[in-house]
Every structure is written in C-alpha cells, then in structure tokens.
Amino acid sequence: xxxxxxxxxxxxxxxxxxxxxxxxxxxxxxxxxxxxxxxxxxxxxxxxxxxxxxxxxxxxxxxxxxxxxxxxxxxxxxxxxxxxxxxxxxxxxxxxxxxxxxxxxxxxxxxxxxxxxxxxxxxxxxxxxxxxxxxxxxxxxxxxxxxxxxxxxxxxxxxxxxxxxxxxxxxxxxxxxxxxxxxxxxxxxxxxxxxxxxxxxxxxxxxxxxxxxxxxxxxxxxxxxxxxxxxxxxxxxxxxxxxxxxxxxxxxxxxxxxxxxxxxxxxxxxxxxxxxxxxxxxxxxxxxxxxxxxxxxxxxxxxxxxxxxxxxxxxxxxxxxxxxxxxxxxxxxxxxxxxxxxxxxxxxxxxxxxxxxxxxxxxxxxxxxxxxxxxxxxxxxxxxxxxxxxxxxxxxxxxxxxxxxxxxxxxxxxxxxxxxxxxxxxxxxxxxxxxxxxxxxxxxxxxxxxxxxxxxxxxxxxxxxxxxxxxxxxxxxxxxxxxxxxxxxxxxxxxxxxxxxxxxxxxxxxxxxxxxxxxxxxxxxxxxxxxxxxxxxxxxxxxxxxxxxxxxxxxxxxxxxxxxxxxxxxxxxxxxxxxxxxxxxxxxxxxxxxxxxxxxxxxxxxxxxxxxxxxx
Amino acid sequence: xxxxxxxxxxxxxxxxxxxxxxxxxxxxxxxxxxxxxxxxxxxxxxxxxxxxxxxxxxxxxxxxxxxxxxxxxxxxxxxxxxxxxxxxxxxxxxxxxxxxxxxxxxxxxxxxxxxxxxxxxxxxxxxxxxxxxxxxxxxxxxxxxxxxxxxxxxxxxxxxxxxxxxxxxxxxxxxxxxxxxxxxxxxxxxxxxxxxxxxxxxxxxxxxxxxxxxxxxxxxxxxxxxxxxxxxxxxxxxxxxxxxxxxxxxxxxxxxxxxxxxxxxxxxxxxxxxxxxxxxxxxxxxxxxxxxxxxxxxxxxxxxxxxxxxxxxxxxxxxxxxxxxxxxxxxxxxxxxxxxxxxxxxxxxxx
Numbered sequence: 001x002x003x004x005x006x007x008x009x010x011x012x013x014x015x016x017x018x019x020x021x022x023x024x025x026x027x028x029x030x031x032x033x034x035x036x037x038x039x040x041x042x043x044x045x046x047x048x049x050x051x052x053x054x055x056x057x058x059x060x061x062x063x064x065x066x067x068x069x070x071x072x073x074x075x076x077x078x079x080x081x082x083x084x085x086x087x088x089x090x091x092x093x094x095x096x097x098x099x100x101x102x103x104x105x106x107x108x109x110x111x112x113x114x115x116x117x118x119x120x121x122x123x124x125x126x127x128x129x130x131x132x133x134x135x136x137x138x139x140x141x142x143x144x145x146x147x148x149x150x151x152x153x154x155x156x157x158x159x160x161x162x163x164x165x166x167x168x169x170x171x172x173x174x175x176x177x178x179x180x181x182x183x184x185x186x187x188x189x190x191x192x193x194x195x196x197x198x199x200x201x202x203x204x205x206x207x208x209x210x211x212x213x214x215x216x217x218x219x220x221x222x223x224x225x226x227x228x229x230x231x232x233x234x235x236x237x238x239x240x241x242x243x244x245x246x247x248x249x250x251x252x253x254x255x256x257x258x259x260x261x262x263x264x265x266x267x268x269x270x271x272x273x274x275x276x277x278x279x280x281x282x283x284x285x286x287x288x289x290x291x292x293x294x295x296x297x298x299x300x301x302x303x304x305x306x307x308x309x310x311x312x313x314x315x316x317x318x319x320x321x322x323x324x325x326x327x328x329x330x331x332x333x334x335x336x337x338x339x340x341x342x343x344x345x346x347x348x349x350x351x352x353x354x355x356x357x358x359x360x361x362x363x364x365x366x367x368x369x370x371x372x373x374x375x376x377x378x379x380x381x382x383x384x385x386x387x388x389x390x391x392x393x394x395x396x397x398x399x400x401x402x403x404x405x406x407x408x409x410x411x412x413x414x415x416x417x418x419x420x421x422x423x424x425x426x427x428x429x430x431x432x433x434x435x436x437x438x439x440x441x442x443x444x445x446x447x448x449x450x451x452x453x454x455x456x457x458x459x460x461x462x463x464x465x466x467x468x469x470x471x472x473x474x475x476x477x478x479x480x481x482x483x484x485x486x487x488x489x490x491x492x493x494x495x496x497x498x499x500x501x502x503x504x505x506x507x508x509x510x511x512x513x514x515x516x517x518x519x520x521x522x523x524x525x526x527x528x529x530x531x532x533x534x535x536x537x538x539x540x541x542x543x544x545x546x547x548x549x550x551x552x553x554x555x556x557x558x559x560x561x562x563x564x565x566x567x568x569x570x571x572x573x574x575x576x577x578x579x580x581x582x583x584x585x586x587x588x589x590x591x592x593x594x595x596x597x598x599x600x601x602x603x604x605x606x607x608x609x610x611x612x613x614x615x616x
Numbered sequence: 617x618x619x620x621x622x623x624x625x626x627x628x629x630x631x632x633x634x635x636x637x638x639x640x641x642x643x644x645x646x647x648x649x650x651x652x653x654x655x656x657x658x659x660x661x662x663x664x665x666x667x668x669x670x671x672x673x674x675x676x677x678x679x680x681x682x683x684x685x686x687x688x689x690x691x692x693x694x695x696x697x698x699x700x701x702x703x704x705x706x707x708x709x710x711x712x713x714x715x716x717x718x719x720x721x722x723x724x725x726x727x728x729x730x731x732x733x734x735x736x737x738x739x740x741x742x743x744x745x746x747x748x749x750x751x752x753x754x755x756x757x758x759x760x761x762x763x764x765x766x767x768x769x770x771x772x773x774x775x776x777x778x779x780x781x782x783x784x785x786x787x788x789x790x791x792x793x794x795x796x797x798x799x800x801x802x803x804x805x806x807x808x809x810x811x812x813x814x815x816x817x818x819x820x821x822x823x824x825x826x827x828x829x830x831x832x833x834x835x836x837x838x839x840x841x842x843x844x845x846x847x848x849x850x851x852x853x854x855x856x857x858x859x860x861x862x863x864x865x866x867x868x869x870x871x872x873x874x875x876x877x878x879x880x881x882x883x884x885x886x887x888x889x890x891x892x893x894x895x896x897x898x899x900x901x902x903x904x905x906x907x908x909x910x911x912x913x914x915x916x917x918x919x920x921x922x923x924x925x926x927x928x929x930x931x932x933x934x935x936x937x938x939x940x941x942x943x944x945x946x947x948x949x950x951x952x953x954x955x956x957x958x959x960x961x962x963x964x965x966x967x
Contacts, residue, residue: 037967212966222962228952230944231715233708254954262940264951266715268933271741275708278701278738282712285699286677286720287945290712304702312699398963401956407949440945441677441697441713442720449674451690453700463690 004116007097008199011041011066011207013077015150015200018090020083022054028143029060030393031168032150035161036064037213037395040205044070044512046392046588051238051331057086066207070359070395071513072588078200080146087112099198101150103142120194122149127185141182148186155197157204158187212360212398216389217293219360220319221246222399223367224291225254228407229317231290232267233279235298238331239387240321243293273298277305277316284315285452287412287440289371291317296325296338299345306380307346308454310477313427313436315374315410318342319367319383321390324586333586334387336508337558342382343536343566349474351481353488354382354536358511359389361396366489366534375410377484378438386557388509388588411437418447426450426461427473434479481537488535491542494518496527503549504581504598505542507533507563509588510555516591517598526599528553536566543571546578553598555581557589634670642666642673644694648687654806654832654847655685655754659692661809662723662752665816666693669864671721677713678723681706681735684761685727685754685832693723704735707742707751711933714747717943718934721820722749729759732768732787739789743796743825748932750819751798751827753789754806756834757845764837775842790924791910793827794903799930800826801906802860803921805850806833810859814889815923817862821887824930831919855913857898857922861890883928891923900926 007013019025026047033045044063050056063073078099081090094100096116104121113119124145128138151161162180169175190196220243224232234244248267255264270276276292283290294302299320309316322338324330342354355370357363367383374381411431413424418439424447427436436459439448450461458469494515506514511532518530531545546552546567554564561580567573581597583589630638642663647656666676673695680686682703689698701709710724724742731739731753742751757770766774769789770782793801800822804812812830819826831850833839839846844853858879865886879891879900891900899905906925913920940947 208967210963210967212963214966226953226959228949230947230952231712233712254958255952257940260940261938263938264940264944264947266934266937266939266944268711268715268745268937270708271737274705275711275738275741278705278708279712279715281701282679282699282709282714283716283945284712285709286713286716288712288716290716305705308702398966399959401953401959403956407953439697442674442717445672445674446695449695449697451698451700454702455700 004097006099006118006199007077007095009077010201010203011064011205013064013200014073014075015062015064015078015080016076016090016093017060017062017080018083018086019058019060020085021050021052021056021058023143024140025058025082025143026060028147029062031161031164032147033062033393034164034213035151035156036062036202037208038160038164039156039202040208041066041202042068042070042207042395044072044394046072046388048587049332057083064202066205068207069512069516069591071516072590074590074592080150082146099200101146101153118198120153120198122146122186122189122193127189131185141178144179144182145186148183149190149194151183152187152190152196153194153198155201155203158184208395210398211395213393213395214360215242215391215393216357216360216363216385217242217321217391218246219363219399220293220367220383220385220390222250223364224317224371225250226364226401227289227368227371229289229291229371230265231280231283231288232265232292233270233276233283233290234267234292235270235273235276235294237273237295237298239323239391240293240295240298240319242391243319243321273301274305277302277318280316281305281309281314284374285441289315289317289375291319291371293319293321295321295323296329296341297327299338299341303346306352307348307350309380310346310350310352311348311454312452313378313438314452315378316380317370317374317383318380319385322384322386330586332387334509334588335557335584335586336384336386336510337562337584338384339558339562340565342384351537352380352382353377353484354384355489356507356534357383357385357389358508358532359396360394361399362534363389364399369489372408373484373487376408376487377435377480378410379480384508386509411435413437413439413443413448415444418444424448425459427457427476428459429476429479433483434476434481435483436476485537485539488537488539490539491534491545492532493545494530494532496529497522498527500527500529501550502528502602503545503552504528504530504555505533505545505552505563505567506530506555510557513589513591513594514555517594520591520595521598524599526602528598533563538567538570542567543573546571546573550577551579552577553579553581553601555589555594557583559584633667635672637667637673639663639667641695642693644689644691647691649684650836652835653684654756654834655688656691657806657809658752658754658812658830658832659688661812661816662692664809664813665820668813669817669820671820676721676723678725679706679710679713680725681727681730683727683730683759685725686730688754689723689725704730704733705738706730707735707738707747710749711742711745711747714749714933715939716945718748718939719943722747723820724749724751726751726753728753728755728757728767728769728789732789736768736787740792740796743793743798743827746797746799746931746933746936747825748823748934749825750816750822751825752816753827753829754832755789755829755845756832756838757843758834758838760834760837771844774844775840777837777840788910788914790827790829791907794907794910794925797825798827798925799824799927801925802827802923803829803831803919805831805854805921807847807851808854808921811856811921814860814862818860818883818887818889818923818926821862821883821885822926823884824927824932850919853917853919855918855920857893857895857909857920857924858900859892859894860923861892863888863890881926881928889923889926894922900924
C-alpha cells in the first residue's frame with residue numbers, strides 16, 4: 001500500500017471524470033454536480049470537450065469548494081477514469097494521496113496503476129451486462145451506476161440524488177424507476193465492497209443559499225428576451241450556438257401570443273455570419289431590437305458590417321462567446337482573445353462598445369442592458385463572454401428584474417415630434433453628446449425620411465465628400481463614444497485589506513479565479529487592489545485606478561495582453577506600469593496561476609532596488 | 617451632383633393619385649449616373665409604378681447594395697427611408713428590416729456584380745427563404761463604377777469595350793431565382809417601359825420573393841458592337857413571352873383581348889395580372905416549364921422577357937415563422953418583457 005497519506009478533505013476537492021465523447025456521460029456528470037449542490041455545497045463544474053460528436057476523449061472537472069471558490073483550481077483529487085484511451089495521462093494527473101475510481105471488469109496489470117493513490121474499482125461493465133440487454137441502456141445506465149457508487153464513496157445522501165432524478169424526469173415515471181434502479185445498484189455495490197466513505201466527503205452545508213445553477217449562454221438568451229430583442233439572426237458556431245437555442249426556447253415559453261399561439265419574435269438561421277449581422281442591422285434600422293451570437297471566426301466575417309453599423313449609426317447587439325484563436329484555433333477551448341478585433345472592428349477609424357460579463361448573472365443583466373445601450377448610442381454593442389462562462393453551468397446569484405424598468409429606446413423622433421416642427425438632421429448633434437436623432441422607416445408621410453449609407457454625408461444625411469462634413473461627423477462619433485464611457489457598466493473595485501501601491505485589472509471569466517487569488521495573496525501578506533473592468537470604452541475610474549497605483553497587473557486569458565493594449569492606447573499609460581499576467585493554453589485560468597505570477601513578480605520587484613543600491 | 621436640390625416647381629394642375637400624391641412626390645434626388653444610363657429608366661419605371669399603385673411613399677423601404685445600380689434608390693422615392701448597405705449584402709439587411717416590420721413594402725435594388733458575384737449567396741438565400749420583397753437586378757453585364765470589368769452575367773463570347781472576350785459561363789439570375797423558389801420571376805429591358813412598369817407593379821403587390829432581372833445597357837462601358845447587353849443587341853434578341861397588364865381590384869376590367877391569348881391571375885391582395893400571351897405554349901404557373909423555356913431560348917441566343925413565373929398563393933417568411941400580425945417593431949415593453957414573476961419561477965427551477 002502507498003506510503004503517502006490519503007487526502008482527507010470535506011467539501012473541498014476536485015473530481016475529474018474522464019469519459020468518451022457521445023457516451024451520455026455529460027448528463028450523468030451534471031446530475032452528480034447538482035447532487036452536491038443540493039447538499040448545500042458550492043460546486044463549479046467544467047466540461048472539457050473536443051471538437052467532435054462521438055469517440056474522442058472528454059473530461060468533466062468538478063471543483064467542490066465550501067468557501068465558494070468557483071474558479072478552476074487545477075489538479076485532481078479523485079479521477080473517475082472511464083476512458084481507456086486516456087488512462088495513462090488520467091492516472092498521472094491524480095494528486096499524490098488522491099483516489100482513482102475505475103471500471104474493474106477487465107483486470108489491469110499493476111504497472112498501469114500508481115502506488116501513491118487509493119484505487120477504487122467496480123465491475124461496471126459486468127454489472128450492466130448482467131442487468132441490461134440493450135446496448136444503449138448498458139451504456140447510459142453505466143454512467144448512472146458510477147454516480148450511485150460515487151454517492152456512496154463521498155457520503156452523499158442517497159435520497160438527494162434520488163429526488164434529483166425524480167425532479168429531472170418528472171412526468172416520465174418509467175425513466176425515474178430505471179434510473180433510480182441503476183443508481184441503487186452502483187450505490188449498494190460500493191457500500192458492500194469499498195471503504196465508504198473515502199477521505200473525500202461531501203457534508204451537508206448551507207454554502208449555496210438561494211444561488212442558481214445555469215450556464216452563461218442560456219443566461220444571454222434570457223437576457224435578450226428580457227432586453228426586448230425581437231429579431232435574432234445567426235449562424236451556428238461553437239461555443240455560441242446555445243445562446244440562440246436558449247433564446248428560442250425562452251421565447252417559446254414567454255413570447256408566444258396566448259390568444260393565437262403566434263410568435264412575438266423571429267429567429268432566422270442565416271446562410272453565414274455576414275447575413276446574420278446584415279439581418280440584425282436591417283431589423284435594428286427598422287426599429288426592432290435585434291442581435292446575433294457568434295464566436296471569433298464570425299467576428300472576423302462580420303467586420304465590414306460592423307463598420308457600416310458604426311458609421312450609419314444603427315444599433316446592434318453581438319454576443320461573442322470567445323474561443324481559442326486565431327483562425328479556427330481551439331474551437332472548444334476558452335480564451336479572451338477577441339477584444340482587439342471587436343474594439344476597433346472594421347476598416348477606417350472605429351471604436352466599439354464592449355461589455356464583459358463575469359458570470360451567468362451578468363450575462364443576463366449586461367445582456368439585457370446591451371439592448372438599451374445599443375439603442376441609446378445607436379451603435380453596435382458587443383457582449384464578450386467566453387466558453388468558460390458560456391458553456392459551463394455556474395452557481396450565481398438569482399436573476400432579478402425591476403418591473404418598473406422601461407426600455408430606453410434612445411433618441412427616436414416620432415411623428416408628433418416631426419409635426420411639432422422639430423428640426424430633424426439625422427447626423428446633427430443637437431444635444432452635445434454626439435448622439436443624433438433618428439427616425440424609424442414609415443414614421444411620417446412627408447417628414448423625417450433619410451437615406452442611410454456607409455458613405456460620407458452631411459448632418460442631414462445627404463451624400464457629401466466635403467472634408468468639413470466628414471470631420472464634423474467623425475468628431476461627433478468620437479464625442480458619442482466619450483458619452484458611452486459614462487453609460488457602460490462601472491468597474492467593480494475589490495480593495496486589499498490595507499493600502500497598497502499594487503493593483504490588478506481583470507475582466508470577464510477571470511473574476512472567480514482572481515477573487516481566490518487575492519485571498520491566497522492576502523494569506524501570504526501580499527496586498528493587491530483589484531479592479532474588474534465591465535465595459536469599454538473605459539470609464540474614467542479605470543484609468544484613475546492605474547494612476548493611483550505604481551504597478552498594475554493586467555490579468556487576461558490571451559497571448560498578447562489585449563486589454564492591456566487597450567489600456568495603453570485609450571489611457572495613454574506608460575507601458576512599464578502595466579504588467580502582463582497571461583494565461584492562454586485554452587484551459588480556464590486558475591487562482592494558483594494568478595497568485596503565483598503576481599507573487600513571483602513582486603518578489604523579483606523587491607530584489608531590484610537592492611541591486612540598484614549595490615550598483616550605486 | 618446630388619447635393620444640388622431638385623427644383624420643386626410643380627404645376628398646380630399636376631394629376632394626383634388616389635392617395636393625393638403627384639408623380640413628382642415619388643421622385644428623388646437628381647441622378648448622378650451617365651446620361652442615357654438604362655438604370656435611370658428603371659428608376660422612372662419605379663416612380664410610375666408606385667404612383668399608379670397609390671402607394672404612400674413612406675410605406676416603402678428601399679434598400680440596395682453597392683455599385684451604379686445601388687446608387688439609384690437615392691434617385692426615386694425621396695420621401696421613403698432608404699438604406700445603401702454594403703456590396704452584395706442588400707438581401708440580408710432587407711430581410712432583417714422585413715422581419716422588424718411586416719407592414720412596409722420592401723424594394724431591393726441591386727446590380728449584376730452585386731447580385732451575381734459578391735452577393736450571390738445572399739441573393740440565393742433571400743429567394744429560398746421567401747422574403748416578401750421586390751428584388752430588381754439592374755443587369756448590364758459590367759462593372760460600371762470601376763470602369764468596365766466583366767460581371768458574372770456577361771455572356772460567353774461577349775466582347776468588352778477594350779476588345780477582351782469573356783470566356784466564363786454566364787449566370788442567369790432569373791433561372792436561379794426560379795430554381796431557388798422565388799414566387800414571382802420576370803425579365804425585362806430598361807428600354808421597354810410598357811413591359812417593365814406593369815412587371816414592377818405586379819412585383820410590388822406580390823406576396824413573397826419577387827425577382828425582376830432588368831437588362832439595362834451601360835452606355836459607357838457596355839453598349840458597343842460585340843456586347844450582348846447593348847441597346848441594339850437586346851432590342852434585336854428580345855423574345856417577349858407575354859405582355860402584362862396590371863389591374864388593381866378597383867379598376868374596371870376591359871376585355872379587349874382576343875380570346876385564348878389572355879391569362880388572368882389574381883394575386884393574394886386581389887390585384888389582377890392580365891397576361892397577353894405572345895407565345896401560345898408558355899405557361900407562367902409552371903416553374904419547371906419556365907426553367908426549361910429559359911434554357912431553350914438561351915441556347916438560341918434569345919433573351920426571353922415578360923412574366924416568367926408567378927405563384928399567386930405563395931407564402932412568405934413571416935408565415936413560415938408564424939410571427940404575430942402586429943409588426944415586431946411596434947410591440948411594447950409589456951408584450952416583450954416577461955417580468956419579475958416569471959423570473960422568480962425560473963430561478964426556482966435552476967436550484
């Protein structure tokens with residue numbers, strides 16, 4: 001037996017499931033994650049999947065954290081090794097003192113195991129073959145069976161999982177019975193043959209509270225419903241596809257006319273991303289709230305249209321669920337690498353509004369807000385989430401909505417306003433905020449019509465190549481983007497426990513790992529103020545935060561430090577002040593990584609003045 | 617030269633249509649195209665068609681792509697909202713606009729470069745999707761704004777102004793439209809307003825994708841000997857299958873045609889298309905027949921014009937999507953936002 005002491009931990013460990021893609025494991029694994037959540041223990045699952053439908057390896061990593069850390073931790077305390085293809089690397093990944101759960105039907109030589117881990121085998125295939133004749137059932141119930149065994153091994157209440165299955169298959173009693181049966185076979189076998197519970201345990205807690213469990217793409221779709229979107233045009237692309245699927249399913253639920261069953265929305269699957277954004281722009285030009293969802297390659301394809309929407313000043317909302325680039329890159333891995341291609345999208349001088357949600361809650365709130373901003377500013381608004389938030393279920397605060405809130409449709413001139421003699425110049429800055437008034441087609445029989453175009457024009461929308469007309473317009477657009485700074489969501493400050501000259505700026509899905517990293521650093525006596533940026537163009541507070549600190553770490557999930565580039569350009573900041581902390585291998589960033597990098601940089605930093613002293 | 621305002625002098629006795637507008641109310645800015653350009657004749661035909669149909673100008677949305685043809689929406693219907701989009705992308709922008717407000721009339725103007733080359737995908741998908749629109753392609757076989765390159769509709773063997781012979785196979789957009797499911801397909805010639813105006817009227821009153829391929833000679837770059845899109849060539853090779861008379865439901869129907877040569881088609885809105893048949897065998901309700909006919913005529917070097925196909929009972933994109941009758945852009949907050957109660961229930965299901 002091993003000399004290493006087995007890991008003992010209650011409500012704080014990482015389980016990883018190694019499965020074969022397409023084997024039905026995802027729903028069983030999700031069921032298990034929900035069971036832990038129902039025990040009141042925060043859990044953060046992540047699906048690490050290939051660009052494949054069937055056969056390739058896939059992993060489901062589940063971080064259980066009583067403290068509520070939802071970022072990826074790294075490492076693995078219990079490996080559920082269900083994929084022979086990846087066996088060796090899966091075994092190697094287990095922490096010393098960790099645990100291995102596997103299907104022991106076929107005996108394996110001792111050399112395929114490790115001495116420093118606890119091995120827990122159950123003959124799952126044999127049990128399934130005995131119990132079921134149908135091949136598909138054998139596969140699916142094998143998954144439920146290991147969930148049953150793990151329930152016993154981790155000391156989870158059997159009743160909790162049983163109830164979860166009943167909730168999931170409500171109305172389909174046959175399925176409930178069959179699933180509970182498989183669950184019980186696994187549970188009973190583990191109780192009878194294995195040392196239950198092992199050192200890793202799930203104990204009842206109240207760490208979940210009223211939090212909800214949902215993924216960011218679903219939350220974006222819901223945000224679009226609440227934000228009043230009526231037209232969605234899209235082209236399928238991983239990892240954004242489920243944004244539209246969710247929008248469709250929420251629309252069927254909430255936007256079907258109760259009187260006649262007709263749709264208060266339109267969803268069109270376009271022929272490509274160019275057509276998707278074209279339809280969005282056409283619909284928004286005509287007064288509907290419209291959006292698309294895409295990922296990096298789609299952003300590249302839509303560039304020309306972003307320029308048109310920017311210059312012709314047409315609202316548009318784009319959900320960009322970022323994945324690894326460039327080119328096809330890593331379609332099923334996460335990154336924050338589309339900032340630059342969105343911020344200044346299209347040829348010529350442009351600048352675009354971007355929002356960075358941290359989790360599904362913000363995917364919902366910022367997603368809905370994006371439509372107000374797009375209408376108010378008459379320009380494209382990009383909601384930049386990423387695969388890590390978009391496609392993984394995440395615990396987050398419950399959604400809320402103020403029923404007294406009304407959509408801000410921005411400066412839309414009505415027939416009454418035109419009749420009252422208001423001067424209408426489509427590109428005239430009458431209010432000094434750079435935002436002109438617009439009319440919706442069909443508004444008035446004789447007043448307010450104009451010709452939208454991507455070519456230059458004067459303030460009254462008449463074609464003009466006069467330099468003065470062009471510069472008037474460009475300067476007004478700059479003013480408009482200045483106005484945007486005050487309208488985008490404000491950054492969120494997390495001050496250190498004591499005054500410090502070090503700061504860290506981060507955004508989007510880095511939030512949970514950053515919060516944990518700050519706590520790890522505090523424990524080591526390193527104090528860092530953190531600012532989570534939620535919008536672009538940057539609010540003044542963002543640039544002030546940099547000014548208020550001697551050195552600022554910019555923590556991002558891309559290779560070139562794209563937010564840092566934007567800070568340098570927009571804030572005219574000394575590049576030496578902004579230190580890159582970059583994680584970009586396609587896996588979600590971890591607290592260990594961030595705190596390690598910052599601690600290393602600061603320890604180097606402390607050495608520097610000494611050297612200087614010696615030299616002088 | 618569009619910054620010059622068009623003189624608004626109007627004769628007091630100018631005829632007004634049923635909605636009180638004069639023909640001048642349907643005009644736009646002064647054209648900046650070359651003198652004699654076929655496209656200007658098409659603009660004039662659009663003006664006449666809208667005037668005749670008693671369409672209020674503000675109920676039309678006119679959209680275009682990029683190119684000489686796509687500039688023309690500025691030159692007609694000055695009281696309509698217009699959108700000069702990007703090259704080859706008019707169909708998608710128009711589709712979005714049509715989704716937002718099903719009550720307006722959508723007129724898309726494009727050219728052969730815009731539709732048959734850079735925008736062929738969007739052209740194809742707008743047709744197959746059933747967007748309720750009138751799509752006019754002003755087809756001159758040449759890139760005018762960039763000074764005379766062949767477009768994808770240029771005939772094989774056709775000679776450019778510089779003497780280069782086109783060796784690529786031409787794309788016949790009308791044939792494509794038929795194959796892709798357009799429910800109103802016509803071809804005409806910009807120099808033949810008697811044929812063109814009724815075809816535009818029929819398209820504007822048609823529900824579903826209506827496509828008109830209008831051969832429109834480019835006087836500057838494609839009107840020479842050796843071109844198959846010159847005024848002379850098209851006049852010589854024009855084979856009209858029928859002549860259309862468009863009749864609004866309120867008009868008196870005159871039966872002045874010899875029996876057997878007339879075909880009457882009632883569109884969904886009650887408007888009537890009277891087809892004077894010029895080719896006795898031609899049946900405009902037979903999609904497959906129309907496709908065959910076009911191929912046969914093309915092989916003979918003839919340009920078949922007229923109403924090639926119409927399905928007066930066609931459905932459109934809104935019908936397919938089952939959208940509410942009220943335009944989506946007019947639905948208020950209460951119709952769109954499910955509110956906090958629904959959210960509470962949803963939260964409960966996510967625990």
